[in-house]
Amino acid sequence: MKLLVTGGAGYIGSHTVLELIQGGHEVIVADNLVNSSRESLKRIQKITGKTVELREINVCDSAAMAQIFSEHHIDAVIHFAGLKAVGESTEKPLEYYHNNIVSTLSLLAAMEEAGVAKLIFSSSATVYGDPAELPLTENSQTGVGITNPYGQTKYMIEQILQDVARADDSWQITILRYFNPVGAHPSGLIGEDPGGIPNNLMPFVAQVAVGKRSKLTIHGADYDTPDGTCIRDYIHVIDLAQGHLAALEHIQAGCEVYNLGTGKGTSVFEVIKAFEQACGHTIPYEVGPRRSGDAVVNYASAEKASQQLGWRAEKDIAAACADAWHWQSQNPNGYEEETK
Ligand SMILES: NC(=O)c1ccc[n+]([C@@H]2O[C@H](COP(=O)([O-])OP(=O)(O)OC[C@H]3O[C@@H](n4cnc5c(N)ncnc54)[C@H](O)[C@@H]3O)[C@@H](O)[C@H]2O)c1
Known part of the structure; x- marks a missing residue:
């Protein structure tokens, strides 16, 4: 297939590309x-020997999007672009709200105009808000208790x-709700390169491990969990990337939703221990x-993706930490400032 990947230079996008x-x-x-x-795409070239065409455009720019569809016969689109x-x-x-929503509207209009029907969208477990039941299935309540504009988008x-x-009914849309993506490609050539202070636990731990930051702050260790820290479903980014290939193979008419998670919860202390091992x-x-707005425990039911897409996460938190450390220790400053 010929695929348009929006946000393909980013963390999950680059691994999926x-x-x-x-x-x-x-x-x-x-x-x-x-x-x-753009260095992430150069690294992909290094691994695969294949050049990736980069259109450096804002997806909100509908004319620029229409131009791509007029130049290429695109079979399907994976839409990662968004602020997160x-x-x-x-x-x-x-x-x-502007970036995430207008980019999606602009993309949908360009696809409709070009007659491209297949779309995979990066959603998030944040749509479940404060979980009312666990594990979270695709039928669990969404839209209630979302505490921030990102999740609302x-x-x-x-x-x-x-x-x-x-x-x-000609549209074929798959919504993938990611749980907590972590890790990096085992080559150590591509990985997560957050600008500024990392928002998520794993890149923060990785930066402490490599000596870029002096210590990690845990946001609350007095929760009602076995070790007092919050529990999340960490999914290796390679498993996540492969979930997109499975979704693409099984895409069909209508709009289907799948969780992409491991089905297993891991606490903050367990992540720290696994990283120390790595x-x-x-x-x-x-x-x-505690940080306001944090859900205490959150993990997926991964059954629907397993049954309908034939996909299951295979890598565990130890593999994710080993690969994140490989990436971070080889690239202490990520893709380096001058290439940004
Ligand atoms: N990383 C996570 O924890 C996580 C969890 C759930 C969902 N998601 C979603 O997955 C997607 C990818 O996330 P990521 O972690 O790779 O983030 P990322 O920031 O590394 O990648 C997003 C990419 O989109 C690009 N982008 C943003 N707005 C754009 C626009 N208007 N036009 C063109 N490009 C634009 C950015 O430059 C970046 O390359 C996002 O939609 C994110 O919301 C991420």
Whole structure:
């Protein structure tokens, strides 16, 4: 297939582009590099020997999007492009609503115009808000208790996609709700390269491990969990990337939703321990106050994806930490400032 991948230079996008190329697909990336580097695509070239065409555009720019579809016969689109920092979204709600929603509308219009029907969208477990039941299934309640504009954009886009598919049955849309993506490609050549202070646990731990930051702050260790820290479903980014290939193979008319998670919860202390094993030394940390808006426990039911897509996560937290450490220790400054 010839695929358009929006946000393909970013963390999950770059790993998926790599898997797609290795799976024999042709890929065009549309990315404005607002939170990524073209170096990720050069590294993919290094691994695969294949060049990835980068269109450095804002997906909100409908004319630029239409141009891509007029130049290429695109079979399907994977839409990763979006702003994703939860904390920042509460400070800059307009920027988040505009970027994430307008980019999706612009993409859908360009696809409709070009007659491209297949779309895979990156949603998030944040649409479940504060989980009312565990494990979270695709039928669990969504849209209630979402505490930040980022999560709202994902919920709103899901509604838009459901409406679009309801109105015209030629659309084939798959919504993938990611749990907590972690790890890196085992080559150590591509990985997560957060600008500024990392928002998520694993890249923060990795930066402490490599000496870029002095210590980790744990946001609360007095929760009602076995070790007092929050529990999440960490999914290796390679498993996640392969989930997109499975979704692409099984895409069908309408709008289907799948969780991409492992089905297993891991606590903050367990992540720290696994990372210490991977890097061979201790990770200094302190326990700080709880962070408002954090769900206590959150993990997926991964059954629907297993039954309908034939996909299951295969890598565990130890593999994710080993690969994250390999990436971080080989690239202590990520893709380097000058290439951003
Ligand atoms: N990483 C996570 O924890 C996580 C969890 C659930 C869902 N997601 C979603 O998965 C997707 C990919 O996440 P990621 O972790 O790879 O993030 P990322 O920031 O590394 O990648 C997003 C990419 O989109 C690009 N982008 C953003 N807005 C754009 C625009 N208007 N036009 C063109 N390019 C644009 C950025 O430059 C970046 O390359 C996002 O939609 C994110 O919300 C991520």
